[in-house]
Amino acid sequence: MTPEELTDWQTSALRTVLGHVYDKSPFYGRRLAGVNLDIKELTGLADIPFTTKDDLREAMHDMLSGTVADAAFYFETTGTTGRPTPCPRAPIDFDLNVLPLAHALDAIVRKHFTGTEERPVLAVVAPNDVHAACLSLSFAAKQLGIAKLDLFPITPTLGFARFFEVLVELKVNMILCSPGLLMALAEMSSTYGVEVPEDLSVKVLLTTGEMCSDGMRDLLAQTWHAESYNFMYGSQEAGCPAVTRADGTVMAVEPTYLLEVLDLETEASLGLQGYGELCLTTLVPGLKPLIRYRTGDLVEIAPDASGRRAVQVLGRVKDMTRIGGAKRSAAEIDNAILADPELIYGYEIDVFSDDGEDRLEVRAKAKEGADHDEIKKLVSGRLTAAFGVPAEVKIHPLLDLKSATGGWVSWKTARIKDRRVPEVADDIEARSAADLARAVERAI
Known part of the structure; x- marks a missing residue:
């Protein structure tokens, strides 16, 4: 056309x-x-x-x-x-949403599995109660002859222990999941006797459910030793208006x-x-x-x-944060902090103002063996260069679970605290992010 x-x-x-x-x-x-x-x-x-x-x-x-x-x-x-x-969704709505997903999935499967004896096994790590992603991917996978399973660990019927067992037993080699939860899974896996990526067969990560910046994509790829795709953009109400190509x-x-x-x-x-x-x-x-x-x-x-x-x-748009006199997008902040995927698991950031001058404080979780002084120097230097404000970086052994799961609600709620403005007394997004974090804690 x-x-x-x-x-x-x-x-x-x-x-x-x-x-x-x-x-x-x-x-x-x-x-x-x-x-x-x-x-x-x-x-x-x-x-x-x-x-x-x-x-x-x-x-x-x-x-x-x-x-x-x-x-x-x-x-x-x-x-x-x-x-x-x-x-x-009427049949025409559902079918025309499944079709581009099937095309995108087919292109990625052909890229990674053509010429090999390995066949794709796709785990969809997403809620499936009145939620479109799991069912849509079921139909797309069925059209392509791909084995697909729903594997959401934040439920009493599964839990994280069985989640990791299934990944190992079935040799799952493709995972669809939100970026934040993928990083949380990599961090907690050793608690359940599984090392990411050594003990798994995952070669393809398909992200959805929240923004996946270039920095986060590279962090996922380095952490899981898998190719990471920002697979589909969409929402429950609007369907899926954008999908990835095999080139990303x-x-x-x-x-x-x-x-x-x-x-x-x-x-x-x-x-x-x-x-x-x-x-x-x-x-x-x-x-x-x-x-x-x-x-x-x-x-x-x-x-x-x-x-x-x-x-x-x-x-x-509402997650944009004014730093140094200019509005900065979530992706800009993500990319400035996550530019060294071999060093950092994740971060939280506070924005302060001293006598009208902005400054940043970052809490970063370092990967095992990473040089803490190097992380502080690299991240603070990039933030100051990008946004024109001083930045202090501290290494924290444990971040708030909201930084991993809260992105389903709001990237900003999950990772940024703007100390220049008073907190909203009854913020539904903050409450929802906290509820999700508690659900994860109970499942763990």
Whole structure:
């Protein structure tokens, strides 16, 4: 499909889905009343009202273009950042989300297993209660003839001891998991008599569920002695609008989504590429299409050599932290600290202000045998060079579990404490991150 053909398809599909939600969704019937839906060019998308997370929580089932009885499967959001919202998927929704996952998985399997006698065994380390990832990967793996198992250790039916036993017994060689939990698993494995990577057969890591910066990707690869991919970007409510290629580039899933970028200051549309907040429009007339849905995620989208759009997810917009007079993304901070993957397991960072001048304090967990003085020198030097503020690095033997599991809720909640502002008395994200950490402690 040429770029021109893709644009024509997207424009036609946009008109179709706008008519679909206007006719069938009570929420969009109200929201789009009086709006010109006969869009002739994609630039007309900017005239359509936004949909927000608050809209999803307030509208609930009125957001649907049908009823739950029309769904093939029912999922919902986790509720870690607010009220859980329904995310049922009709057959067309589910199938068109599985298809790009299957293509991406197939390319990676061919890259790593072609010409070998070893066959892929994929463990999906993610919650599977009304959650789409496990089921979607089941269908994708089945299409490709890949053995797949759900293996979430933070449940009373499994636990960490049996989790590691299964990895060893089945010679699992592919794992899909969040980056933070993968690092936590590597740290705790010796407690259960398993050394990562020596005692395992893992050769491919597929990350999802939270931002995976370049620094974190390299840290995972070095720690597990496996190739690490930022496998898929998405959410319960929006599905999967971006997946990896075998070369590690994350690509927009077109023609089933429009990935629009919004200016961070003006909220104006920058079109389908640029640096800013990701705004998604579903082009599938299914059970819960979303129109100009503000994800809250910070991205940079640019065409590759073929003209297809590559997507870099840089964290959440609200996770940006002002340091030294400039807003810094989660990815910038991650990459500055994790540039030496052979030295560090993870970190936490505090931001202070002394007489109006910012300074940073980092607590880093060193890998076994790493030179502590070298870590302090390298990390503090990079932070000061990158952000123009003094930085002190301390080596800590044990970090808060939230730094590993809290990323499911918020990267910033998990790793950064901004000491320049008062803590929020009742912060749902902080409570959710603490609840997850306690669940892990109980499972351990």
